[in-house]
Amino acid sequence: MKVKDIAVLLGVILIVAMLVIPFPTWLLSLLIITNISLALLVLLTAMNMKEALQFSIFPSLILLLTLFRLGLNVSTTRSILSKGDAGGVVETFGTFVVGGNVLVGIVVFFILIIIQFIVITKGAERVSEVAARFTLDAMPGKQMSIDADLNAGVISEHEARERREKVSRESDFYGAMDGASKFVKGDAIAGIIIVFINLLFGIIIGMMDGLPLGEASTKYSMLTVGDGIVSQIPALLISTATGIVVTRAASEGNIGTDILEQLFANAKMLYIAAGTIFLLGITTPINDVLTIPIAASLAIGGYMLSRVSPASEDDLLESVEQTEVDEMKSPDSVINLLNVDAIEFEFGYGLIPLADVNQGGDLLDRIVMIRRQLALELGIVIPVVRIRDNIQLEPNEYRLKIKGNEMARGELLLDHYLAMSPGGEDTVEGIETVEPAFGLPAKWITDEVKEHAELMGYTVVDPASVVSTHITEVLKVNAYDLLGRQETKQLIDHLQESYPILVEEVTPNPLSIGEVQKVLAKLLKENVSIRNLPIIFETLADYGKLSSDTELLTEYVRQSLARQITSQYASDGSTLKVITVSGKIEKMIADSIQQTEHGNYLSMDPTNSQQILEAVAGQVEELSLMQYSPILLCSPAVRMYVRQMLERYFPQVPILSYNELEANVEVQSIGVVNVE
Template structure:
């Protein structure tokens, strides 16, 4: 434990001791000076901070200082009532303020208490309450603003995390200040009660127990009570003022002194008006010398400030030109030009309303939800989507770019709805013929007055923001494997290492590098297999990584370990999986044409055989698509990878599974067989 920690703990214990054990007068005087010193430090810190969170410990410190001050009050009250003595500091304060007249001293003390209690303490309490409420109400809006900046690419994930933490800390701080301000209020009330107790019971004890006369008792106990009240209320007044400064402080680039002088004296011409007004007051019975002196100081200050305001404007323009010139010459400026965003969404000027929150657009919020949804579904963190308008596109056109290359393009009509027919198309429905961009289904753009009619006709009707959101989601899913690089893979490994350190140590850096792990995960994502269950995948890599470093084979082993996940992914509501089975003849043709090399295995099949197998699969897929079923091809584990490679270019939508990738308990229904002549 450090000396700082120990000093704070001893300080709290000492406060408790003060409440119980009587202290000598010299020690009370020492603690009273310490109390005044701490209060002075607190108000100086509150005046020099730039924002409230820089003094985040203030609510807790306020409680400790209040307890310390009340402990002093208890000790001084005990000393005053029992010994008619409370140390030199209290006696000096009492004698100085009273000045031979106890009643005047009492009135001064009462005024001081009223100022603290009714003005500063009540005001700080109200401001704390309102600030806490407003800060809490503003949290959702601030969070959405951070998400919008993140999606727009204005900030990165780390900066967004810092801003969110700052918002949470601000909410906690102002909530704590709302409660801590009650300590100040209670302390003021306690101070008044203690003064009354000291005076009343001091007179009784002095006259009854100590045999003092009434005038002697009044002089003695009034002097000590007023002194005790002053040495207690002056620090309390400083703390109350610091509380008001903290809760009314607005974040800025400077401390309180800088802000007051820069903002109060921002308009020098107004000082001339003030100087003239004060000078005119000198023509009245008010002393002419004083008004002339003040007016002269104001006039000189206005002249001096006017010169200072003009010079920086010229200097700033020169510095700005130099800064821009230096930036254009700096190599960093060129480097920034070649940076590339992983995902970019560009749109024509007519589509600006869907992204502009001021016009009711919610595309930024939708993209935030898309990234969260895909993180859960795929198990990877989707990069920030940079959104920008592009005047080179048609007004209603948009496009999505993945790593600088166009991945999708579409068109929206913001004043229409997209109506997709479930089957039999209603020829009477008027609309603009188009295709649903995400899945290529036939659709129509219909006006709002035809929306209800389209729904009654069996059409699925969606608004333009939903259309583009669905398109973005599907395109990102299709390209998830290309968005997962080594850097992103390392982040996944680091996250897994927090909960499974031994498992990660068995896989990387030996026997598999980060690049090897990235290739395995990318191969899974390429076939729409989620890597969310990363511990199971790493268990498989730990088991087979020392046998082979062929990432294709490791991906196949990983798929088999995810059999439960794949089964649920393609299982129907009746707990069955409908598949197209690959015949033994086709499997033998493929197995006989697998070439093994030192760099891995590949399928070396002649073009005629390739075409016959692809045609046979296409025929079966077309037949099952008429039944609105997902095309799932089932084959043996030895040839699954090569069949998928064969079909990937021509039939990418076909899912290829092996027998080992389905749970034994699931019912497999064969709806077709792939065979060749």
């Protein structure tokens, strides 16, 4: 343990010892002075903090200092009643501070008690209760504000995490202060009771020792009053510090700076105060010698403040413009221009209500849900989506950019609904359009037609749902492009917390982070979720030592994820309808594989490739007419080469191998890809 930790532990042990062990009077005097010093230090610290969390230990410190003060009270009470002496500090406060008059001392003590108990402690207790309740009630709003700033790109993930921690710490702090203020209140009550005990039993013990009633009363009253005052002064300082902490608002300066800057900020107010004090002196019997110097001081202060006038708006605007020019000339500003946001969502000014919370827009909340949905479905943490308006777009137009490149564009009518026909006769009036996410024919209809369209079987959605669905589908298709080495490193670090040995077997040897990233990106590109990272890393640990070919490793991983891939395309008990690849085509592909030291690749005659593509296109079209989703099934040896051939022309057609399907799933071939 460190020396500081041991010192704190010894201090707590000393407090406990004071409750049961008699201390010599010189040690009591030393501890009393220490108590006053600590209370003064706490008060000064509270006055110089900028926000409450800078003194987060304060609730626990109140408890320890209160216990220390009560321990001193017990020790001094024991010394007064047993020896008739409590040390030089108590005697000094009993004689010198109150002038040796017992009644004056009692009056001073009760005034201190009234100030602390009724004024400061009661007010601090009430403020603590209100602050604790309001801080707890404000937590959901603060969390939503942080999420909104994060989705808008105003803050980073690290800054958002820090803000959430701060919100949580504020709640804990004010909750603890609500309880700690009760310690201060109880300390004041205990002080009153201890004084009465010392006074009553001191007189009784003095008379039992043979002292006359008057002498016993004088002696023990002086010691009791001195002990009460010497304990109430640090208690009053702690109470004041408590009030300052719970009433302190976040600021750029300490309380002294804020008082001077805010109380004496307006010169006119000083002139008014000076005139009022001057008139008070000349119109009332108050001595002019007292009022005129104070009025003159206020007037001089107002004159000095008026000379230091704030800069005019023109000067301020010129200063801001000059600062912007200087920033543009600095090399850092040019570097910042090179930054490219991972995901940007831009919209015209007509779509601002979508993102404006004050106008009922919930786009920010929807994007939060989209990121959570994709994390569950694909196992990837989508980067923050930067949302901004763009006057270069049409008023109702929006576009989605990934890494600076436009990936999608659409148009919304905020005062309309998008209606998609179920087929059959089209009887709903509206503006013809195309549903942006899936390219289906649709219509923009008004609110008056909405009910009729729903009765006719139309699928009717609001504009916010249209754009959020479009964003979701585009991000799903391009998820592989959002997974870089840095994002892969974050996934690996998260996995390492639960599976450290597994991660050590895969990276950095035999596979680098870049090679792991390529495998994960290839899985995402074919719409295979990487959420089950333990299975993926188990496979990479088994085969990574045998080969570093990421194409081959991806095939091994897909086969390990057979249960997941099967459930993705075949629901429980249903038959999986597929298009199979003929043995002739598989042999043509196998014969066209070229082996090199950098890996294998497909080198097929263009005529044969064209025939295969036309055959696949014909089968896909037939299945689309039958309202089946096309799935291509082939042998494991050629699956990745078939994918290489078809991914440019049929990117949405899943290509599976026999090893990627569970043995218990029923497969029905409803088409065969073959060539003459």
